[in-house]
Amino acid sequence: MAEAKKRFTIKPFRQHMHMDVSSARTVWSSLSMAIDEIHSRNASQLSFEELYRNAYNLVLHKHGSLLYDGVCSKITSHLKTMVDILSSTSDSMLLDEMSKCWSEHRINMVMIRDILMYMDRTYVASQRKKPMYELGLQLFRITVWEHHLVQPRVTTLLLEAISAERAGMFAQHTTSTLKENLTMLLELGNADGSNVYVRDFESLFLGTTQEFYRLESLSYISNSSASDYVAKAECRIEEEKSRAARCLSPTTEVPLLSIIETELIQRHAKPLVEMENCGFAALLKDETKLDQIRSIYDLFVRVPGTVELLRDALSERVKTQGKQLVFDQERGAANPAAFVRGVLDVRKRYIKVVEYAFRGEKRAEKRLREAFEDFLNADARAASCLAIYVDELLRSGLRGSTESEVSEKLQSVIVIFRYLADKDVFEAFYKQYLAKRLLAGKSVSNEAERAMVSQLKAECGYQFTSKLEGMFNDMRISRDTRDAYKQHKISIKGNAVATDKGVIDIDVDVLTTGYWPSQAVPPCTLPPQVNAAIAQFSDFYLRKHTGRKLSWQTNTGTAELRASFDNKKKHDLCVSTYQMCILMLFNENNVRTLKQIREATSIPDLELRRHLISLCTPKHRILRKGSRGKAITLETDTFTFNKEYTSKLKRVKIPLVSMKETVPNDGTNGNGHNHSDLANNKSLIPGHVEEDRRHLVEAAIVRIMKARKSLHHNELIAEVSKQLSVRFAPAPQFIKKRVESLIDREYLERDSNDRRVYLYVA
16 A cells, blocks of 8 residues: 655745834733732642743743742842841741741742743843842842841851750750751752851851860860860760751861860860779779770870870870889899799780770771880890790790690780890890700700701891700701710720710710800819719710811719618609719718818819809708808818718709809809899890991991992992891990991091091991
8 A cells, every 4th residue: 555645745934023122011910910819829820831931931021030030029128028027036036937938938939930931042141140049038038037037046056056955954955957957058058049048047056165165175174084075075076966966057067076076085185094993094004994094095096186195194104113123123023034924914005005905006006016125125134034035935834734825925926025135145044044055955845946046047037046946956966976975885895985984975966066055164173983974975876977076075064963862762863064073072072161172172262162062952962061050161171971861752853052152242253143033133234245246247348338239328328227126126335336447447538528427448
């Protein structure tokens, strides 16, 4: 079926009819009456299509100014009627009436805008006039809001309503009423950029708020504890945040909270920290107040600058407790191991404060670390005490512990070790105690010993522990050597050296000189039987290892003697090598003087006195001292072998007394340092450590200068300090002295143009 053809209808031309002024006024009159009906709430009877068409025709026929000016005049007239009503309204009803008038005006303006939409799109745009809705807002601001009987009263009522709410009084006006009035101010300001809200309300509101909280905070702080004040302040801040969200502009919340935080927190931060018995500093003393400490931190963190006061209080508290621990240790109220346990307890407590109350804040962690470093590095006491603590731990403190407990205890040592600046001092003491444990077989386990060295290696690197690892290697080789020596003796059909005085058998540890603590003690005179056994071992060892030299350290050995007494009983006495040499003299004569024993044994005087006193103690009186009193004062003091000695034990260990018991009125230390001796040496850095430091600093300087060729003094100091920080913290003056020494020895020279610049001499 063929598609039907479309038909086009051509209408006759209709000539455009121009609207004259008279006709325009007639059309405007109908629009004017419609606007009156809208304001009279009779808009339902109007034909918006017809009204739109009338407005369209007026604009189309160039009568836009008549329409625009007429609408402006008509709206102003209705607003004047509105302001008359508002100005005569009582204060109790003014906010509600204002809200009602504003709501009606907005509704009216929306309808008027819809009728005059064509005028907004064409006439208003071309003439650069305000669109109709914005014009209505501007007229409302000028005519109604800025009326002298409206604006001041409404502003005052808004501020009074908020003040009453703060005071907990009965709310005369609903939140919605407040919100509508404040929203009105925002919209009026946005319409023409006049910022009515800030100018007529916010500035006054913030000012009254500041004054309110200034007075209230003064009242709170004078009548409340710190914790109560914090609770009230937190409550107030939450109230204001809630009120801002309900009533105020979002832009007000930030300056509002800033004012509140300034008045409630910043102004009273210091008193809250320093309050006697209840301030932050006082709460730190009580382990049960963590929640209160956390509340104060949570409040202060709103004003970041005030948190530094809390960090300062934490740091001072830790330093105070630390210095008390140092004082107790110094006056003898706490032994070195107890000092370290006290430090660990303090750390455990305040780490919990930082993690819980300070919510793991990094800056608080840093201040805590610096506080520990402050009192632990006042002298070398902490390094020696930590070495003693590790010694006790590895001797007996880990016995019966599980693997995880061992790891935890050793890790606690590393935690304190990290705080030490003089790590080389710790190494020196640690090496001494490790040597004693290894040589005496007193370690709780080799695994624990190696785990400790591994952790030190992880902290400070291979160079720090190379000598310690060498000591373990020496002990392993020594065990193999002892086994080989025993097999050697069996092969020659004799496992001992027979003498007329008994049988001597020796176990020897062969140590590398560079790994072990240096012993500048001359060997004592050993009994002939022992010398014979030594000669036999030396012959065996030197045949296997040519080119080596054996030096016997008689001050570190132990011996086991079988002694016979008058009661026909025999006891095995576990003694030191020095004690063995002394007791062997009494095989020939039952009575000896101090002078005779010294000449026969060549034992250093202080050590001789110490070992003699140990043999004369009431509990283990192997020898009887001729003079009264504990100390040995005269060269002619006599010592007699106690044939009447008795003990319930078959095997008796004779312990050594401390050096201070040997010389009660003399602070001189011998080679037999005990724990207290080392810890109470207030430290003075040990001489061999000072010597090592000189070499380390010089080596670092030469290494840096060789790489850089030329370097400024300050840069060299910084670089050397950085490289040596894993061992100790060299003072700038110390580094400078080593630089001067290197210049004297022509390793370095000064730049001729700048004396503070050093040059490497190739």
